[in-house]
Amino acid sequence: MALVSCVCDHFSFVIFFSRRNGIQSLNVLDYIINALTQQFNCMVMLPSIFLILVADLILSDLNNGYAGLILTRARSRLSWLLAKICVLFVCAFLFTMICTVIYLISGLLSGLPLDFTWSSHSLFTEETSPSFVLIMIECLYIFGLTAYGTFLLMVSLILRNTVFTWGTGAFMNILSYVAWLKMREIEKWFPTSQMMFLSQYPNKLIVNTPGFTTHWSLTYHFLLFTFSVLLGLLLFRRINLTRSI
Amino acid sequence: MDKINNLVEFTKVSKKLGNKQVLNDINLTVASGEVVGIVGPNGCGKTTLLRLVTGLIYPDRGEVRVSGRAVRLGLIGELPASVGALIESPAFLPQLSGLKNLTILADIQQKINEQAVREAIKRVGLDPDNRKPVKSYSLGMRQRLGIAQAIMEKPNILLFDEPTNGLDQEGKILFSGIMKEQVEQGAAVMMVSHNKEEINRYCDRVFMIQNGTLHPVREQRDKSWLIITNNLSDLEHIYQQGLLLQITERVDGYPAGICKGKWKNRDEMMSFLTEIGVKTVDVREVENDYI
Numbered sequence: 001m002a003l004v005s006c007v008c009d010h011f012s013f014v015i016f017f018s019r020r021n022g023i024q025s026l027n028v029l030d031y032i033i034n035a036l037t038q039q040f041n042c043m044v045m046l047p048s049i050f051l052i053l054v055a056d057l058i059l060s061d062l063n064n065g066y067a068g069l070i071l072t073r074a075r076s077r078l079s080w081l082l083a084k085i086c087v088l089f090v091c092a093f094l095f096t097m098i099c100t101v102i103y104l105i106s107g108l109l110s111g112l113p114l115d116f117t118w119s120s121h122s123l124f125t126e127e128t129s130p131s132f133v134l135i136m137i138e139c140l141y142i143f144g145l146t147a148y149g150t151f152l153l154m155v156s157l158i159l160r161n162t163v164f165t166w167g168t169g170a171f172m173n174i175l176s177y178v179a180w181l182k183m184r185e186i187e188k189w190f191p192t193s194q195m196m197f198l199s200q201y202p203n204k205l206i207v208n209t210p211g212f213t214t215h216w217s218l219t220y221h222f223l224l225f226t227f228s229v230l231l232g233l234l235l236f237r238r239i240n241l242t243r244s245i
Numbered sequence: 246m247d248k249i250n251n252l253v254e255f256t257k258v259s260k261k262l263g264n265k266q267v268l269n270d271i272n273l274t275v276a277s278g279e280v281v282g283i284v285g286p287n288g289c290g291k292t293t294l295l296r297l298v299t300g301l302i303y304p305d306r307g308e309v310r311v312s313g314r315a316v317r318l319g320l321i322g323e324l325p326a327s328v329g330a331l332i333e334s335p336a337f338l339p340q341l342s343g344l345k346n347l348t349i350l351a352d353i354q355q356k357i358n359e360q361a362v363r364e365a366i367k368r369v370g371l372d373p374d375n376r377k378p379v380k381s382y383s384l385g386m387r388q389r390l391g392i393a394q395a396i397m398e399k400p401n402i403l404l405f406d407e408p409t410n411g412l413d414q415e416g417k418i419l420f421s422g423i424m425k426e427q428v429e430q431g432a433a434v435m436m437v438s439h440n441k442e443e444i445n446r447y448c449d450r451v452f453m454i455q456n457g458t459l460h461p462v463r464e465q466r467d468k469s470w471l472i473i474t475n476n477l478s479d480l481e482h483i484y485q486q487g488l489l490l491q492i493t494e495r496v497d498g499y500p501a502g503i504c505k506g507k508w509k510n511r512d513e514m515m516s517f518l519t520e521i522g523v524k525t526v527d528v529r530e531v532e533n534d535y536i
């Protein structure tokens with residue numbers, strides 16, 4: 001519920017930033033794809049909103065004492081951590097879906113036809129169907145937000161502060177964006193760049209990063225996720241699960 | 246056998262929080278059916294001691310054993326089983342009802358069904374069918390829900406951190422009934438309280454934390470004795486010895502009073518009374534009044 005209301009709060013914001021300069025969407029599907037691959041929206045806006053929602057996933061439980069109620073019943077700390085990561089995955093899934101639905105609605109409201117033909121092929125390779133492109137984008141979002149979110153949960157365990165955690169996330173998002181604008185060749189090393197389907201080879205951007213493919217992104221997510229879980233486990237089995245100071 | 250009987254065992258436990266050495270070289274055992282009280286000034290580490298039992302924090306040095314198993318991080322951060330705890334003010338999910346909150350918690354272990362959760366809620370004098378969210382609960386209601394949460398899965402070990410905080414008279418009576426019941430069922434209870442009277446009533450042994458170390462305050466439970474005398478002046482004489490004495494109703498027409506103290510058995514009590522020159526009609530050990 002909190003997730004839904006938060007997303008709605010940011011609704012107007014999202015729409016504002018989702019208009020890609022200069023490209024005219026001809027139908028709703030186009031509109032959604034454009035919105036989800038708009039560079040600022042994709043690399044800074046949406047991940048930051050997501051982080052606001054999940055940054056205190058662990059810390060709030062520790063700070064208000066709810067963790068105590070859970071942990072006296074859980075078998076190990078690991079199981080609690082894994083449960084949190086599952087929650088994070090569900091959040092990432094819902095968040096992506098809700099974003100898509102918001103764009104769908106706003107696209108329909110602005111009078112675009114509900115049509116599955118392809119009008120953005122100037123940007124994507126002709127042979128990929130639009131629904132495939134959309135599915136790829138959604139997958140990148142869901143896995144990306146899960147992996148990135150897990151990473152930041154671990155950061156939150158180190159920093160023990162929600163605001164600093166979110167700040168770290170926002171800073172990295174902006175770094176991704178700056179890399180996209182100025183240093184396209186190192187873009188593929190930043191976390192939220194991975195969600196930017198458009199810049200991945202073989203999509204037709206004027207500047208492409210060599211070796212930056214969807215496959216690369218999925219691997220990147222997987223490694224980031226594994227690394228975060230391992231790091232989290234190492235930290236989590238030792239730390240004092242009390243209120244942070 | 247002895248090992249199993251001791252449900253909680255601290256051996257040379259030290260714990261540092263932040264840069265404060267909160268606990269230092271703590272040794273303590275709590276047996277089944279025993280209530281141990283922990284007292285001490287604010288910030289001396291009482292809550293920390295209870296947290297060590299739950300595994301929310303691990304000791305820096307020494308060992309905490311719960312139900313015979315050491316609480317240590319292991320590979321996956323193991324946590325002891327069968328511990329019911331009410332530590333500081335409990336936090337529930339504010340937008341859900343009390344019943345929903347507790348069923349969510351019960352679902353983690355799946356030891357008990359909803360019926361048992363309802364019973365636990367009734368036991369603390371709340372209505373399980375109250376659909377109001379917990380955020381609308383008063384302090385005392387939350388505390389009651391916290392107690393229900395701690396006892397609902399019938400744990401072997403109970404940790405109570407200021408359990409009667411915010412409870413009204415009825416709540417306190419309910420709580421003492423719960424304590425009695427839990428002790429009879431063989432639970433080991435550790436209780437932190439700032440209320441002297443409460444500590445005296447419930448606890449078999451009392452310890453004080455001072456500068457991080459544990460000092461015994463009382464090593465055994467005071468027993469209550471009903472002393473029946475020929476005349477009131479004898480009772481008065483006992484009172485003048487500086488003992489806790491409460492005059493009660495006459496027994497068979499003789500004046501009587503209840504005295505609390507450390508005497509182990511009737512003989513010891515009798516010889517004490519003879520020593521101070523009190524003639525008695527009868528002396529009986531009585532149940533500590535729980536109310």
Ligand SMILES: Nc1ncnc2c1ncn2[C@@H]1O[C@H](COP(=O)(O)OP(=O)(O)OP(=O)(O)O)[C@@H](O)[C@H]1O
Nearest residue numbers: 242243245262263267286287288289290291292293
């Ligand atoms: N997370 C933490 N980080 C650093 N220091 C802490 C932390 N939690 C507690 N402390 C310190 O440990 C000491 C013991 O705290 P604890 O909560 O055990 O006290 P307490 O005896 O329960 O006090 P009270 O009577 O107020 O409940 C305090 O001095 C506190 O400042």
Ligand SMILES: [Mg+2]
Nearest residue numbers: 291292333406
């Ligand atoms: Mg305390």
